[in-house]
Amino acid sequence: MGHLPTVHYLLLSVVFTMATERQQYQVQHGRCSYTFLLPEVEHCGTGTEGPFKVSNSLQRDTPSHAEPSNVPFTWQEGKLEALENLTENNTQWLQKLENYIQENVRSELEEMHQKAIHSQTATMLEISSSLLSHSMVQSQKLTDVEMQVLSQTRRLEEQLQEYLHTTSRLEKHVLRQASESAQLKEKNRLLEQRFAEMEVRHQKELNALQQEKRSLQDLLEWQGRLVSTLEEGLVLSSHNSTQLQRQQADLTDSVQQLMATVTHCNEISRPPKDDMTHYRDCAEINRAGITHSGVYNLRLPNMPNSIKVFCDMTSHGGGWTVLQHRQNGSLDFHRSWTEYKQGFGDPAGEHWMGNDFIHTLTKAKDFSLLVLLQDSEGNKAHSHYEHFHIEGEEKNYSLHAHRFSGTAGKTSSLTRSGTMFSTKDHDNDFCSCKCAQMASGGWWFEACGASNLNGIYYSGHSKVPYNGIKWYYWKGPNVRVSMTTMMVRPSDF
Numbered sequence: 257m258g259h260l261p262t263v264h265y266l267l268l269s270v271v272f273t274m275a276t277e278r279q280q281y282q283v284q285h286g287r288c289s290y291t292f293l294l295p296e297v298e299h300c301g302t303g304t305e306g307p308f309k310v311s312n313s314l315q316r317d318t319p320s321h322a323e324p325s326n327v328p329f330t331w332q333e334g335k336l337e338a339l340e341n342l343t344e345n346n347t348q349w350l351q352k353l354e355n356y357i358q359e360n361v362r363s364e365l366e367e368m369h370q371k372a373i374h375s376q377t378a379t380m381l382e383i384s385s386s387l388l389s390h391s392m393v394q395s396q397k398l399t400d401v402e403m404q405v406l407s408q409t410r411r412l413e414e415q416l417q418e419y420l421h422t423t424s425r426l427e428k429h430v431l432r433q434a435s436e437s438a439q440l441k442e443k444n445r446l447l448e449q450r451f452a453e454m455e456v457r458h459q460k461e462l463n464a465l466q467q468e469k470r471s472l473q474d475l476l477e478w479q480g481r482l483v484s485t486l487e488e489g490l491v492l493s494s495h496n497s498t499q500l501q502r503q504q505a506d507l508t509d510s511v512q513q514l515m516a517t518v519t520h521c522n523e524i525s526r527p528p529k530d531d532m533t534h535y536r537d538c539a540e541i542n543r544a545g546i547t548h549s550g551v552y553n554l555r556l557p558n559m560p561n562s563i564k565v566f567c568d569m570t571s572h573g574g575g576w577t578v579l580q581h582r583q584n585g586s587l588d589f590h591r592s593w594t595e596y597k598q599g600f601g602d603p604a605g606e607h608w609m610g611n612d613f614i615h616t617l618t619k620a621k622d623f624s625l626l627v628l629l630q631d632s633e634g635n636k637a638h639s640h641y642e643h644f645h646i647e648g649e650e651k652n653y654s655l656h657a658h659r660f661s662g663t664a665g666k667t668s669s670l671t672r673s674g675t676m677f678s679t680k681d682h683d684n685d686f687c688s689c690k691c692a693q694m695a696s697g698g699w700w701f702e703a704c705g706a707s708n709l710n711g712i713y714y715s716g717h718s719k720v721p722y723n724g725i726k727w728y729y730w731k732g733p734n735v736r737v738s739m740t741t742m743m744v745r746p747s748d749f
């Protein structure tokens with residue numbers, strides 16, 4: 257219905273054009289123009305053919321003022337009829353025009369409608385596209401959210417699995433703990449039972465021990481009484497022992513007096529040739545023509561008694577008085593100061609002459625010392641000192657030996673001059689220790705020195721210990737010495 261004003265406007269425009277032009281009509285509608293040709297009236301000629309002019313102008317309801325009012329009715333009727341026909345034609349034409357216009361308008365409307373539809377469609381498409389893109393974005397977001405949800409779900413599932421696993425483990429642990437707890441309870445019960453049994457047993461034992469203790473106390477009291485009795489007996493025995501010791505001392509004195517008497521008788525009854533006992537050393541005996549090695553008596557100056565010595569008449573020219581000799585280890589050399597002072601052993605075998613005799617012998621004149629050695633393999637060597645003597649007991653038998661030579665080492669193994677003699681009960685060495693106890697035997701120990709011919713005699717093939725016989729610079733500390741001899745002879749022999 258909104259198109260009706262437009263149609264009226266078109267009609268007015270058509271009317272206006274028809275009034276201005278003849279036979280050809282043009283309608284302008286927007287950018288389009290429409291041209292129409294109207295049919296000519298057959299019975300109406302041009303102005304020259306009659307007094308009535310027929311034009312294609314619009315029908316007028318009122319007659320023109322120029323026309324005369326005295327025109328005959330027939331002609332007027334004819335004219336009216338022609339006008340009616342014309343009007344009818346025009347009306348038809350207008351109807352056609354209207355139809356045409358309506359048709360065109362409809363097509364326009366349709367076109368507009370189509371355009372509107374297109375526009376709306378485009379808009380809709382645009383909206384759809386926008387919606388689609390929006391939908392895609394939303395879909396992407398949804399996908400992301402879905403992925404996140406899936407990830408979360410997966411993680412939760414994993415955590416759930418882990419929790420389940422942990423729970424299972426904990427359940428097992430709890431079960432195991434419960435089992436162990438039950439076992440422990442059982443053990444505890446057994447232990448308590450055993451403890452109760454032991455307590456009973458210990459109580460019984462304790463009772464028995466207490467009874468035993470009482471018995472022992474009784475026994476102890478009885479033993480105490482017995483000890484007192486024994487002590488009294490011991491005092492009596494000691495008194496008897498003292499008496500016995502006195503009797504022994506008296507007997508010893510008697511024996512010594514008898515021996516002195518016997519010795520005196522022997523000296524009185526001995527023939528004059530026994531005056532050899534007055535030789536002061538073996539060199540004198542040798543000089544006297546006796547060249548057989550053996551035991552001889554010497555009488556040293558200022559010595560009350562003679563002394564038996566061994567004279568070596570063969571080695572190194574003979575005439576040697578032997579001070580010390582070892583050959584088989586049969587004699588113990590770990591002796592006291594007094595024993596070394598007086599001498600010990602048998603001159604025919606292993607012996608020590610005695611420090612007092614050595615001092616007396618070597619102080620009388622200038623002596624030389626010869627040391628003979630032999631190892632377990634039979635190898636022999638010697639060390640010689642041109643000058644040798646020892647001092648008296650007041651100077652602890654200090655050693656003096658000079659002018660060394662020989663085959664038992666290029667260096668002297670004997671300690672330097674001035675070294676004092678030490679025994680296990682007299683420590684005169686230069687060591688904070690006690691060399692005589694460590695190294696064994698009596699010797700001129702320095703600290704403790706390179707020699708000790710009075711050490712322990714070791715046989716066999718094992719390594720020689722520190723307390724063995726030692727002459728260090730001969731073959732070192734490990735040589736096994738099987739024979740030693742120390743002997744002196746006047747330097748001028």
Ligand SMILES: [Ca+2]
Nearest residue numbers: 683687688689
């Ligand atoms: Ca010492």
